[in-house]
Amino acid sequence: MEKSSGYLPPRKGIKRVKTIQFTLFLLAVLFYTLTVLHLTPGPPDDFKSRPQSDRFEKGTKPTLIRNATIWTGLDDGNEVIQGDILLDKGLIKKVGTVDEAILRSYADLVILDAAGSWVSPGVVDLHSHLGVASSPSLSGASDGNSHNGLVQPWLRSLDGLNTHDDAYRLSISGGVTTANVLPGSANAIGGQAFVIKLRPTAERSSSAMLLEPPFSLNGTHVDPFQRPRWRQMKHACGENPSRRYAGTRMDTQWAFREGYNTARKIKEKQDAYCAKALAGQWSGLGDFPEDLQWEALVDVLRGRVKVQNHCYEGVDFDGIVRLTNEFKFSIAAFHHARHPPAIAMFATHARYKREASRGSEFAPHILADNGLDVVMKSDHPVLNSRHLIYEAQQAHYFGLAPNLALASVTSTPARIMGQDHRIGHIVEGFDADIVIWDSHPLALGATPKQVFIDGIAQLDKPYTSVKPESAQQVPVTPNFDKEILDTIKYEGLPPLEPEGVDSNLVVFWNVGSIFLKNAATGSISEVFTSAVEDGVLVFEDGRVVCSGSLAACPDALSYSDALYLDLEGGSITPALVSYGSTLGLTHIAGEASTNDGPVFDPLSVTVPPIIDGTVIKAADGLLFASRDALLAYRSGVTSAITAPTSGGFLAGLSTVFNPGAAHKLVDGAVIQEVAALHVTLSLSLGISVSTQIAALRGLLLGEGEGDVAKRFGNVVAGKIPLVVHAESTDIIASLLVLKKEVEAAKGNSIRLTLAGATEAHLLAKEIGQAGVGVLIEQRPYPSRWERKRLLPGPPLTQFNAIATLVAHNVTVGIMVADSSQARNTRFDMAWAKLDSNGALTRSKAMELVSSNVETLLGVVESNSDLVATRGGSDFEGKTIAIISSRQGKVFEFFV
Template identity: 45%
Template sequence: MHSHMGVDAAPSLQGNDDTNSLKNAVLPWLRSLDGFNTHDLAFNLSISGGITTMLVLPGSAGNIGGQAFPFKPRWTYENTPQSMLVEPAFVIDNGTWSRTHAWRHIKHACGENPHRVYGNTRMDSAYDFRRAYTEGKELKEKQDRWCKSPKTQTEPFPTSLEWEALSDVIRGNVKVNIHCYETTDLNTLVRISNEFQFPIAAFHHAHEAYLVPDLLKQAWGPEPPAVAIFSTNARYKREAYRGSEFAPKVLAEAGLSVVMKSDHPVLDSRYLISEASFAHHYGLNTSLALSSVTTHPAKALGLDHRIGYLREGYDADVVVWDSHPLTVGATPKQTYIDGIPQIIKPVLHHKPAQVQKAPPTGKWDKEAREAVEARGDPDLRPKKSSKNVIFQDVSDFHLFDQLGEKLQVDVSAFEEGKGSVLVQDGEITCAGNCKIPEGLDFDFELVDLRGGAITPGFITVGSRLGQIEIRQEKATADGTALDPLDEGFEITDGLLAHAVDGAQFGGKDELLAYRSGVTTAVVSPKSSSFFSGISFAFSPSAPHPLSHGAIQNSNGALHITLDNSKTSVSSKIAILRRLLLGDVQEETELSEVLKEVAKGKLRLVVNVDKADSIATLIRLKNEVAHKAKITVLGGQEAWLVADELAEADIGVIVAPVRSYPGDWDSRRIIPSVPLSNHTLPSYLVSHGVTVGLGIVEEWQARNTLYEAAWVYASSPPGVFTKRDALDLVGKNLETLLGLKDGHHRHSYEGESQGGWVAHEGDVFSLGGKVKAVRGVGQVAVDLF
């Protein structure tokens, strides 16, 4: 229900960016249809994820961005944008441009976007809306007066190319979709809808709608607006800061229609079903979760008379799934649009019986209530900790390698699903068939994992977690590091930023990641060009940099970016070659660090996607730095040189995990099932490459486990065991990020066991839930 497919096409290039017009904040006369690109690489990908209809909206730079159109992403014989429309509001009929009875659609936006792009404060935006609708109202009134006595009129029927769409809104012929986040903006648009008497089809994004559900019911019209939202994507700007994963549950319980959306390509609409899955995991019941991407958006679009249901006489838009759609890794076996199969020779993997039924609806009543009572800003810090815990009903124990020979483990107890784990003074002292020793004079917390598991803590890398709180607010960030290649600096100046010096703690994304099992986060300085600087590893639960265990590794790896953003790739390679050879007249910190890289004493992490650039990096290592330990971060096209990467012992941290051809350097992807046999991680692993999983934005850190679970569920059988999948976000990343290389590494009491996580239920399904975390270097277990 919220897509920019075709107007924000993949791969993104200057010549195909038709999302926004920047000529005015009010542009109701523009139409997304006129910028719709039928060559968008996302069409087949979205079809392979079960998408059969999409409302393609103009962007949200201005208050009224233009008119939107519902499309079906199937190819037609005519192969034109017009032929892909679901129900055109205007058609060419016998050579005449005429109106049909179909709904029209329009996009509005309020809040920060018009403020950022046009300098419109919220007061300016409210005035712009009222001024525009006054024009539409005046046109409607002129038309009504003309229609009262058409035979007596001497002037043509009054019309306006600019304002006729708003006149039609007031007549009730247009579905109004409003990009709107905060309470104040929601309130303004509700007032304007009543002032000019038009219904609102849906508020989109609406991160604070769950805090004011009764406000939405005051909008003009017989039914309140639907609410089209993300599941866990929040905090990327100030007006999204109070977004909650419990919003779908709260809104549904308030009687509002919940729609899950992608805002494609903000999220790849191919995985729209994942948004519904997360909503289900966080409390939306099974029926409403499925309806949130089928029936509810169809009704909000005014198309529920032909799509959104499996009914006789309806469009045969049908998806046949390989497992229950709300399970991790659920994949279409086939997508039918208008009865026509869309996926040519789909690749299928067998799915076990347990994923053929819906996972249980998540039980989060307490947490949802706290989020509302705190007005979107609940205390996310652990409320309870204990040094002494006994976990019961444990089915899996994944700490064998971590604990080594120090602990005798009764494997049979776990195999029978009756295992227990004993923690004394913060250390695991027994695993298998454990009982509290007699004679102890302290209490134990008893935690029932209900068939769950104990796993190593997870590691996150790839975002700016730990250096920024709100991505679009510079005041909340460390800022951009000076690059040795920037204007005014010479290579010999050797200025090199250390991310640890800009460390920030206590942010929402850090704490949510910790509550989801992430015990280590790695971040490098933000760079605008080539050399980013030195990364560091930290505990996302720590309150400040000097607290015990906060900094786990202050000198992790040297990070660079290998693209042509400011300086050519060839120039960057030339500079890197010179520094690796030590061919400089004056010693600097940068040159000294590159010597360490050349000797293999400090890892080099290279942010790069393009296969050609990765190949150049491989050649550089073979020619001048045989001992160098190199990791690719990103690596969307790495599969094209998988054998060469394995031979050169260069590992890859795949980020994002689910490949998308978003730009020119990442357009040649492995699409994964049902379009290919492999995921990118499984293909690389099957060719002998060491692989880890990374993220792109800070909010994604909390979903680290589920990305590993998705890789496990979507890869060919036999490539990964469950422990292998966990290593993708654990042990492998320790190696690929140089966390065990010994550079300025701190040592903490109890670190021999590292971080670990206790999960209730199945770790590899959305039915699981983190119940306890022991952070790296901590002596107590945090209980949730």
């Protein structure tokens, strides 16, 4: 057979060519695979030209928003334009002027006239536990923390994401469109976080909520040869992992180092493998070194993960910085912190534990002034993320520039989580996530008129309240220069003790309005207001001797020996009264050694014989000069009512005290030793509600002994109110029946007040007819089952619970659950008025936080103090003085 002349037979040749081609293909794949390990994350190069969003829902109609005042987020948050916004295919297609030819191309265009309303990007929450710490809190519904080790980078919040969390709808109604869902902070490395859009999807799955998963988890394609998507991971240092694992900071830091060292070894093996492969050194190469447990931490070392670090204190920041220097990786943001790099923080929520004891409301301003990125976060459900915009509003009130304040919940968190190529701005090509507001987003009580996520309207027939024209402007920030300097000087703990002025004659002038309380009836009236004439108030020898116009007080500006205080058009109003928190019984909530502590519950534990039958008095455990109390005083709260701390049925007797007093022996420190008797009826007490009702019935009908019988006898005799903390409609209904039963048996009317009362609106008519009062939070949240049926108010419902109860002639007072928020009582009052749709005048709103609270809690002598606020409205003015008739002096603050 004749040999071939130098070429292979055709069939064998084709086979060999294919083999070579396949080998070359595999080498190319390997080359790209090895190279892609070193690519930094980011969107594909053609991302900005995408014709539709990867999250577009078929059937979504295009929408044109006309006549909007648009905060785009561009120009460092300073750009505001007037115009239109076209939404289509889940994207923002046009901003500003939209060509009519484009509009004519749409046959099914939905047109929405914003009528000049402010429009912002959707609110972005950098730190949330939505879906993993679900509401209401039920068994099996909390997946925030693992207790199986300090370092667990392999865990994923996605795997615990509940699609039936009641908070999604509420948060959307507050303008929140995107949230970074983090694992909890019980671990040094708690696991991987995932960014979600809050809207329900057609698939109704947790995977379908993901914004940009790092892998093909929700049906979207991830090209392995392109830059990867950003990943998120939760770290925590300091007290949380130390406490929960009974270790120390040293234990936590070693766990970090050990985990990162494991990841480092894997990374180095991978890099060595790649180097050999790319150099053609195939002999003995073996399998690519990897470990599924540690691959996410290896990605941290490769710079492909945004590390979100729970951290508070300098020692912990320093430890983390040492860790990043040792293992060469970076931190995206410190959460809760008051120090660099990017900072995610609360506005005024502080002092809940030692690490937060130096928290300052001026931190956002101070950090921004030092060039640091500021993010306001919710830590939902620590704070209800529905009101994340309120955190930005408070940050602005305390000095953060308006462009940075609004950016702190939109563009800045989007950038920090690596998503600022698609969310956080109103820019052509970005996701169609926008909010139409009923007022300027930084105005107190700003409420969405509509929220779009991926171009889909989220609010069905939204309700809005009538807002004043002034609410359409950026609120004016008071001058806090002195306070800011002191905050820096004293490292977060400036002196707060009030000091009385030396003069016995003080004249407040340039007053815009004066409100006074009728001591006999408790009603509050506006006695002076004028747009053209200045008002005055003269306080001499411990009492108000003249107030109103200059014509009514002709000598007011001619005193030679008076101290004159210019209010710059501000107000003088009755002092505020706080109830509902542990104010006066705690310094740092999470530190037992700084608190009065809880009382024994006679229904669940054995009470020591020495106090068996005794009703505990809060007055005996008062702790004065706490920072929360002093901050509340400086904000106009000059009397507070607190009951003994209890997690059970019988709390005890509340007391009325002056939060500005230095100690109990100061004259007027304890205003009223005993105010009301407090009990709790709840589904969460660990004993049946029927047992609780039976116990209360017996006590009211005289079955108690000793001091217990005496105190409940005082309730039946109408001498003191009975305050029952009850949230559930069913429990409230049983209480109304019990009240009628006891009154029939005893022949006396009982003064019953419901506290908490989240579901009271469902029985508003019956509560009003029974003459029962209600103490309720301004912003309730469905944390437990018995709070599930709350009335959220605009934009979800026309009225909130306060307005509904007032409409049924119920005496209503506003309460706060957290002592750090007592300082914001004035804001709660103003917000209640704004949400009432005109049902509350300013005078009636003031009664919600003063005389009504006193009436409902049995205060005998009404608070006669006045508060002087300099400049602006309730969210622009600054408290500069307390005019105390009770103490006969004026207390001046940083004037």
